[in-house]
Amino acid sequence: MSLKNIIQVGATGTLGPSVLQALIASNKFNVTVGTRDASGTFPAGVKVVQIDYSSQESLVKAFSGQDAVIVTIGNHNPALLEEIQMAIVDAAVTAGVKHLIPSNFGGDLEAHRTDVLDFKIRVEEKLAKLASEGKISYTAIGTGIFFDWALMIGFLGVDLTTKKASLLNDGNFKLNVTKLSTVAQVIIKILSSPETVKNRRALVHDFYISQRELLKVAEEETGAIFEVSSMTTEELLATSLKAMGAGDPMAIYGLIKAAAWGADSPTAWGVDDDSKVLEVVPKDLREEVVVVLTQMKLR
Template sequence: MSYRKIVQVGATGNLGVPVHDALLKSGKFEITVLARTSSSFTSSNPSVKVAKLDYSNKQELVDVLRGNDAVVFTLGDPANLETNSKYIIDAAIEAGVKRIIPSEYGGDIHTDTALTNVVFTPKLKVAEYINAKSSAGEIEFTTITNGPFFDWGLTHQFLGFDIPNKKVTIYNGGTRLFNATTLESIATAIVSVLSSPEQYKNRDLRISDFHISQKDILSILEAETNSKFEVAQEVDADKLQETSQANLRKGDWSFPNVFGALVGSVFALDAASHWGESDDTPGLGIPKKDLREEIKKVLQS
């Protein structure tokens, strides 16, 4: 039986907005959005309850969460992810919430390689905390791993493409395969999990729209724009990841180091965003997407 009452933590940002829209569009849920006191968030739907509070105020959190079935995290801010997630998880347990979907989206942190990637430390600590609470029978969980956000990655140069200037940064020759998922498909997966919670109880799910390389994307971009992309630079993703992680270990969590470690998790050898074509996508009701069509959508946006 589908859950009915859902709390979304963080309904702004790259993933928060499409997830919020998908929850609304499904018509299945009573939605409460949990936001910081400083948030300017408002929902497009007047039926959505918005609770703005200090995440460290446990009693306020418990009062908001009580009576809800599940909490969906769509938080960014890696610096505060562990602390804020633990605050909310503890309150959810006290409030009797059944299920947690944490902010674990991205590379697969459940691999030996990911365990050594410092940039995943906040997610790993949250996962360890949830697993302990789940093992004690206090709460259930479902995690969703999806590789890089495909559409966001193209528009924000995370996948190496500077589309307006027709330039590309090639990582490891551009042939390294990786799994990637559109924001829309991640949101669809979340709705599916909440609609069939028993099927996905205490499971780590992997989803993807594409199992591709940079060269696959490049060939379509050049064809659709009728332009030759200039190779701005060629980068060894393994060395980039190694250098970035070394700096992160020293406490330098500046953007270049976080970016380098995350890019490495996509393109380096044994990358956390590469698991092949077989995963949990088919069973989650995610429509099959065409790579060319999705790239055309990005170009038209």
């Protein structure tokens, strides 16, 4: 299966730009971006199409002639993200798209079913059914937590700006994390040889680390002693559920963290995964922490 014409939907935001940059830099594809507002700024040489995600006609028109659809759409509202993705999958089949990468980018989701992430499993189940009927093929990608994004905003529990660490449980629980640029390279590899991980979820990672391992490197590389506090994942879950109930949409991050560091974590599958077959380049944790510190102008 040859995938040449690629449309990426949701190319702005957290993950999208890294993927778009890699698609362009690879020089292998005819790249189109799908967006809600085509007046936005996109890199030169990229074709931009405006999409009304509530319209099958608009989606099918955008996907016509495309070999693959990459979905990097994100939204704090899981129900909305599910609805949009289901519509995208239907339109991709109608338009005759060969391969689709859904907006999963989570982990081994069945391991810890949570209301907030279950919709990603339902999108994959729909794709798996359509793939079994020969209507489309797909690859979902489980990445664990986005390493550089999470380290920059303190989501991994180690805040490089305030020099504070808020550990979950004893801070020794290891989980999988992946850089945004690695996710992008994995997508390029999948588009270049889709048979490698066809019709299933591929799990990849850069590091399998604990908060304490990260804290040690952060302290050594900043020369600071971080102020450390801790809470249990049960406490975080309870606080986040309460905030969610009070209408705080950002409480979803607390729910995701509680699941990630909790029992049966969906983002802690270890080192035995698809990283090797998808040619993820091994990286040094210390070097990558320094990269983030430099990007944050903290070094």
